[in-house]
Amino acid sequence: MARSVPSGWNVSEGPTRGLVITLDGPAGSGKTTTAKAVAKRLGFRHLDSGALYRALTFALLQKGVPEEEWEGLGSEQLSELKIEVDADGDGVNIHFDGVLLTMELRSPEVTGSVSAVAGLPAVRAWLLGVQRSVGAHGNLVADGRDMGTVVFPDADVKFFLVAGLEERARRRLLQDTGREPTAGELQEEARRIEQRDQADRSRSHAPLRRPEGAVEVDTTGLSFEDQVALILRRVKDLTRLQGEV
Numbered sequence: 651m652a653r654s655v656p657s658g659w660n661v662s663e664g665p666t667r668g669l670v671i672t673l674d675g676p677a678g679s680g681k682t683t684t685a686k687a688v689a690k691r692l693g694f695r696h697l698d699s700g701a702l703y704r705a706l707t708f709a710l711l712q713k714g715v716p717e718e719e720w721e722g723l724g725s726e727q728l729s730e731l732k733i734e735v736d737a738d739g740d741g742v743n744i745h746f747d748g749v750l751l752t753m754e755l756r757s758p759e760v761t762g763s764v765s766a767v768a769g770l771p772a773v774r775a776w777l778l779g780v781q782r783s784v785g786a787h788g789n790l791v792a793d794g795r796d797m798g799t800v801v802f803p804d805a806d807v808k809f810f811l812v813a814g815l816e817e818r819a820r821r822r823l824l825q826d827t828g829r830e831p832t833a834g835e836l837q838e839e840a841r842r843i844e845q846r847d848q849a850d851r852s853r854s855h856a857p858l859r860r861p862e863g864a865v866e867v868d869t870t871g872l873s874f875e876d877q878v879a880l881i882l883r884r885v886k887d888l889t890r891l892q893g894e895v
């Protein structure tokens with residue numbers, strides 16, 4: 651059965667589901683923007699799993715649920731937060747109380763609390779089903795911290811993106827403010843990123859780590875275009891997708 655791929659690519663007979671490609675890595679390594687561009691190029695769906703954790707965090711903050719109560723939340727209370735995930739097209743839309751969430755997911759308040767929410771076993775269990783149903787038919791590029799290890803352990807191609815701490819802080823600030831940061835801003839952002847990395851690496855459930863068999867890509871000296879091209883080339887080399895990159 652032919653799979654849906656961009657023009658110029660041919661796919662030979664293969665498993666019934668389409669390809670699943672995962673990109674994991676720490677904050678600011680370029681996962682989400684790269685995954686989005688790779689998915690677009692392949693005509694695949696993009697799953698930004700971090701946005702799901704951010705959405706739950708946003709909902710908890712909006713509803714004023716005190717942080718001391720987060721640990722005791724179960725699946726019923728999480729469902730009552732009214733987060734809805736719709737994955738009909740190439741992307742994934744997240745609604746809260748019927749309103750589409752976009753920029754609010756990246757507020758400093760959400761970023762400051764998201765690792766605590768992501769460390770809760772009930773949250774991870776609740777989102778596991780959501781993420782797997784988004785990727786059930788394959789033709790998916792998923793990015794996050796545990797895509798290749800926990801959510802899609804059978805993914806066809808796995809990547810682990812890394813970059814130097816200062817470069818990651820610079821990218822994050824450039825993305826958020828649209829200008830080159832000062833040395834003081836850089837130092838402060840690097841400290842915040844390091845804290846979040848530490849929390850994501852040391853938690854007991856689905857910690858951030860390099861998935862077995864993942865291709866490690868150091869993006870420190872790479873331009874965005876080179877990063878996307880490199881990933882597409884590796885996908886082509888490692889699968890039966892054929893054609894011009």
Ligand code: CDP
Pocket residue numbers: 676677678679682699700701703704764765766768769793794795796797846850
């Ligand atoms: O883009 P950035 O690196 O700032 O983070 P993100 O991908 O939006 O993820 C935000 C946070 O969600 C991370 O710091 C993790 O705590 C959590 N997360 C996770 O635990 N597992 C994932 N698969 C994705 C994100």
